[in-house]
Amino acid sequence: MALATTENNPTSSARADGARDARFGPAVALSCRECGARYDLGPSFACNECFGPLEIAYDFGRVTRERIAEGPTNIWRYRSLLPVPEDVATKPNMAPGWTKLVNAGNLARELGIRSLHVKDDSGNPTHSFKDRVVAIAVEAARNFGFHTLSCSSTGNLAGAVTAAAARAGLDACVFIPSDLEQAKIVMASVYGGRLIGIEGTYDDVNRFCSELIGDELGDQWGFVNVNLRPYYAEGSKTLAYEIAEQLGWRIPDQIVIPVASGSQLTKVDKGFKELIALGLVEDKPYKIFAAQAEGCSPVSAAYKAGHDVIRPVKPDTIAKSLAIGNPADGPYVLDIARRTGGAVEDVTDAEIVDAIRLLARTEGIFAETAGGVVVGVLRKLVASGTLDPDAETVVLNTGDGLKTLDAVAAEARPTAVIRPSLDAFRAAIA
Amino acid sequence: MALATTENNPTSSARADGARDARFGPAVALSCRECGARYDLGPSFACNECFGPLEIAYDFGRVTRERIAEGPTNIWRYRSLLPVPEDVATKPNMAPGWTKLVNAGNLARELGIRSLHVKDDSGNPTHSFKDRVVAIAVEAARNFGFHTLSCSSTGNLAGAVTAAAARAGLDACVFIPSDLEQAKIVMASVYGGRLIGIEGTYDDVNRFCSELIGDELGDQWGFVNVNLRPYYAEGSKTLAYEIAEQLGWRIPDQIVIPVASGSQLTKVDKGFKELIALGLVEDKPYKIFAAQAEGCSPVSAAYKAGHDVIRPVKPDTIAKSLAIGNPADGPYVLDIARRTGGAVEDVTDAEIVDAIRLLARTEGIFAETAGGVVVGVLRKLVASGTLDPDAETVVLNTGDGLKTLDAVAAEARPTAVIRPSLDAFRAAIA
Known part of the structure; x- marks a missing residue:
């Protein structure tokens, strides 16, 4: 997948003249954390100049406590500080936050x-906190026209992605180390979509996803923590x-x-x-x-x-x-x-x-x-x-x-297991 | 444990003259669901006259949407409709609700x-929804001076009680059928307190608790779904x-x-x-x-x-x-x-x-x-x-x-478990 360039990125939507794209709210560009190079908003994650990570740059304008307090009791109360449109809360989403x-x-x-x-x-x-980051990535995936949501995950993210994809009507295909806790595996599976266990560590899973994103198999996929990472991370x-x-x-x-x-x-x-x-x-x-x-x-x-x-x-x-x-x-x-x-x-x-x-x-x-x-x-x-x-x-x-x-x-177990009688209870707590 | 009487209940605190006890907010009496007999507010659950279940009777006064909306984003926003004091939200509690x-x-x-x-x-x-009912029961337990919170439970209630007791600084001793799901057993144990598994069904556990409440062992215990049931249920x-x-x-x-x-x-x-x-x-x-x-x-x-x-x-x-x-x-x-x-x-x-x-x-x-x-x-x-x-x-x-x-x-399982290679992935999703 080609990285965005400042001048002419087909998947980008921010204007060079600084005009806003309402789909990204106050976000105006991608900015390299290392060298400061700026790029149009697109599904890009690394700087063309120095390979540094890209992050979202904003033009916030005026934001008030009162405006925030009027918002919903979830992360969308802060929509004026996130790369999401003003009407983000009206679309099917998990409405995380305000924990x-x-x-x-x-x-x-x-x-x-x-x-x-x-x-x-x-x-x-x-x-888990992953619902926060995934909610922003879903909005980016919508904006970039991706039909499938994906990720490499240590477990929590996989469940957050498959759940959010189900609610948003997107396909999901997520990747985890195969030796995770059963609860995380069941949870990531139950929402539908595809869950792929990888024989290896998370770092192996991550390397595999980097390969996949460069392959036609992964084309038009939104990897929340790879090509959507600048958006995702803002959550x-x-x-x-x-x-x-x-x-x-x-x-x-x-x-x-x-x-x-x-x-x-x-x-x-x-x-x-x-x-x-x-x-x-x-x-x-x-x-x-x-x-x-x-x-x-x-x-x-x-x-x-x-x-x-x-x-x-x-x-x-x-x-x-x-x-x-x-x-x-x-x-x-x-x-x-x-x-x-x-x-x-x-x-x-x-x-x-x-x-x-x-x-x-x-x-x-x-x-x-x-x-x-x-x-x-x-x-x-x-x-x-x-x-x-x-x-x-x-x-x-x-x-x-x-x-x-x-x-x-091993330690969080019943104090005792007894027959239903007062004598048995007395003996158990003696 | 003696049931409350209308005239003279030592554990009761509502006045016969209808004066409020601020500890119970708008609640003014216990009322028999069957015969309508009224009793002072106390740790009672069955009618002396007809053995019908007691429930809370209120004198609400005026309640407005605006007043509710000003409250916290948990059940205490409805405190003017519950048997709890005006300052209930300031005490250590689980703050459930507003899900x-x-x-x-x-x-x-x-x-x-x-x-x-x-x-x-x-x-x-x-x-689970049990956090709602337990939060009200904790407040009743405080009002009646109970040092230990207890219940018979099919699992969710046990966890809600032991967690709420931990936060509130009360002891807990809860009873469950011994064959429950592992997650419920671990959860009910991890918060501390005593968890007793009973060999039998929930109905056996419930009968055992009824025995216990009549015994000196269970004296000064607040059984959230027995002697505190009228308060608890309001949640x-x-x-x-x-x-x-x-x-x-x-x-x-x-x-x-x-x-x-x-x-x-x-x-x-x-x-x-x-x-x-x-x-x-x-x-x-x-x-x-x-x-x-x-x-x-x-x-x-x-x-x-x-x-x-x-x-x-x-x-x-x-x-x-x-x-x-x-x-x-x-x-x-x-x-x-x-x-x-x-x-x-x-x-x-x-x-x-x-x-x-x-x-x-x-x-x-x-x-x-x-x-x-x-x-x-x-x-x-x-x-x-x-x-x-x-x-x-x-x-x-x-x-x-x-x-x-x-x-x-059995059904929520990975689509496939593969080595971290594109070929293996292609084969898995073919």
Whole structure:
């Protein structure tokens, strides 16, 4: 698939004169994150000049809190900050977002933190944050005339894509490592479309998709995290918008975010910066902390070694949704953690399980292994003094414990199984 | 545990002079559904006079749409219609509700219905409608000074109770049939508290809890669906409120509701009637249809036989969350279906699985078996001409497919598992 050029891209629709294409709302161009080269809006993801990743450039105009508050209780309330048309909410879509920001007072007390909130994205339609990014990609796929929605996935994305495609009336063909959790496989299958298991790691799946996108087989397919990635990735900004709005239009002092590809973390940072630039929140410093599983911690390893380059690893962790050994946005995560005064930390599988159970018994939130990584890293950062216990803190739970039951199944069992009699009960609880 | 009396109930707090107890908001008394006898508000559930079930009586005063719309995006926006204090939202709670009312255009087209919405309660914190009822019960438990929250459960309720107890800082001890789905067992365990598996059916578990509540072991325990049942059950009214508000303050023409104990259906009816009485919606007729699984269809059997009395059955169905063989509110369900011009219908396990897959591939909603029962019954009612395809229809999805994976696991599988090569992919999709 040819990349877009500035001058003459047949799939592009933005005008060189800066005139808006209403289908993309406030988005006006694709911009190279590395060299700043600008391209018309199209299904492109890498810079022709330097091969850097492309991201969306906007001309926002005036955006007000009041206008946002009048919108629906989903991500479309922020449509004036996303590459989507004004009427996006009227088309069949999953309407993700506006998930709970839970005041986690019990967990805060247990960890010795003054103020802690959990942004709980298990409340999204397919129970992970992926519904946010996919919703934007669906709109891009519509705009570019793609009939099939595709992706490489560690599981959550596959389910989000097949569900969204079903609702939107698009075909779906998604690719996952074949050894994923059963819940994720069933969920990605049940919505219809094709689910292809690949014998290999996520990185193998990803390489396969890159091949496929260059082949006629994958022509006219929208790969949400490849050729639609600039659009898709913007969906993660809504986490930043919602957290700020739910805190009463305020950016927290520090936030802990899980890292798989690293895209989510970079976009939360972008979202906060946009809110400041638009005057929607007060300008203030904030620290971004990145969380990885020890069994797949290439970014954490680079951070601790003081490197700028990420050395790919072969993942071996129960946190399969974070098991990306060669994270595309890893270097940007390092930049952001260092620039904001945050850090990158990792935890073991045992610490992940402990953290899932800690969050569940204190706040009634049953997180996926990725959420266990975040809470485990939070605990570790507090213990090491890296995270300020007196500053306002937010952590992300990006997925649902029901999808990673095996992580806790050995310990989350009935206290007792008894006959239905008071004597048996007495004996059981004695 | 002694039942409340009108005159002098030590655990009661409502005044005989009608003065409000602010802890219960607009609720003023318990009222017998059979004989109308009134009792002070207390942890009581059956009438001293006739053993009929007690329910909450209110003095609402004036309630406006505007006041409701100013509230939070959860059930507490309807706090002026529930037995809870004005400040209920400020206490640690799960903040359930305000789940999506999905415009199910794809499914409507497939079934030949003009207008269809799915009220999708899989979006609740523990992914079933039970979070609604438990949230009210927690508040009642606080008011009555109970330190332990308990219940008999077919699974969803157990998870909702243990999660809510964790958040609220209460102890939990919950009881389930020991043969439930693994996801429900893990979920009910992970939040802490005690989970007791009972060797037997839900009805055995329920009988055991009735024994326990009379024993010193269960003293000072709040059994959400026994001694707190009048409060708990009111939570289901919020389904009616939300549906009406989300339709633009309008009651649908017809609604299909699953029946386990039957409580939910009776309270949706109560909710609609309250909205009409308060002038919040236009007064109009509506039909309520009840849905059961053939393997546990005592209410459907009575309806079809023209009986007023429910003959208990021993359940045998994959819809375990509806597997109550002796449904307490079964006779009221019959009354409501007949009075409103609705019906009661049931579907086989195979029809349940088909319906789960139909809803998933048309709307991207992965329902629990109970949701399959509802969509299966909807399809059957349309086919038989019992349900008007031109009338505005709403169906409830009360739970989440991730909790009943086994129902669809045999069919929801990868299309293929291949090596990461284009040739292998070509062969797989040939």
